[in-house]
Amino acid sequence: MVTALSSPRPAERLLETVSLLFPLHGIRAVGIDQIIAEAGVAKASLYQAFGSKEALVVAYLERQDATDRAVYRAAVTGVGDPVDRVLVSFDLAVASAQRRSYRGCVFLNAATEFPGPGHPVGEAVEAHRAWVRARWAEALAGRGAESAALVDRVQILYDGGIAGMKAARSTAPIALAREMARELLSS
């Protein structure tokens, strides 16, 4: 058992478990039997709750998406400055990476293992990225015509910071990306 699980409900225990196992080993590298053993859940409960491993993967991404949104909402509350609101995303990426031992972006990782356009995994990835961009666009709406271009640039920095963090197993790249975003938006 990697860690103590908080929920008594099998579905939630499974989602907590794969949130640890998938980033650590890769999605396809982790079998059903390992998942249920670590979660302490019967195999029938997994198939009762999700129906298939692929559906479990999609649920895992949707749960991550929901968590990210809630965490962002909480973190951004009371932050009035538009630039700071954007930079919150970078700060949250640092915290999240440390929790998951620098395994990069959960969504891009899933897209790597389940490529192919139209795939439900790809759609979950797209939904998350669209939401992130929408938050930045919201924060930067005051820049008028310039704001869309700024969102594009912030995304380059954000994605680059996370990719570098993964490769280097260090928070330095995301910290640098944050600084570059700050400079970009302060000008």
Place this chain on the structure above:
Amino acid sequence: MVTALSSPRPAERLLETVSLLFPLHGIRAVGIDQIIAEAGVAKASLYQAFGSKEALVVAYLERQDATDRAVYRAAVTGVGDPVDRVLVSFDLAVASAQRRSYRGCVFLNAATEFPGPGHPVGEAVEAHRAWVRARWAEALAGRGAESAALVDRVQILYDGGIAGMKAARSTAPIALAREMARELLSS
């Protein structure tokens, strides 16, 4: 058969084949039987040449690394301006992405599927990234003390452009990253 293979040698045919299949479907998603069928090679030849699937994966990364180095060397020949020499990397990323239908960075993808520090796949990834950084450092050596920091920033932009290209299945992000790198280095 995805495409006509040029080499008659089994090892080379296998490497050409997985260079197409791995980015397209993911490494773990492609089985040995599919590889040898597409390559038109006997299974014994695969194990004779590489010994295991994992060794084939490492050889695939090393071949990609060698190809990238040769292509970069050729592309940079005669380019005198330091900034342009750095930007060549971005231009090559565009071309390479189009060939592989926007599947992102071969090395980061492999690191996603074979995580874990010390793993031979991870070492191949690290070697490639170090080489790329060394080329940029070389080009920017004239900036003196500033050059190391510039390399770090270029890497953020480069990684971000490639990640965005993969997610959006478009060259727009890498083109934007190139422009941001140009602005960074022109200041």
Place this chain on the structure above:
DNA sequence: TTGTTCATAGACAGATCTGTCTATGAACAA
């Protein structure tokens, strides 16, 4: 022509993977 080297086709073994099903028990409401 003969012998050697290289590659092939594909059977086979053994492990592992996903998903189903059965029998059983725990929790709990009425």
Place this chain on the structure above:
DNA sequence: TTGTTCATAGACAGATCTGTCTATGAACAA
């Protein structure tokens, strides 16, 4: 107490995966 719901343990089926091995043939040098 009784009946229902939910979950468990784990056998099982069938597919698939990696890796080995055997028998065979093609290419080619001497």
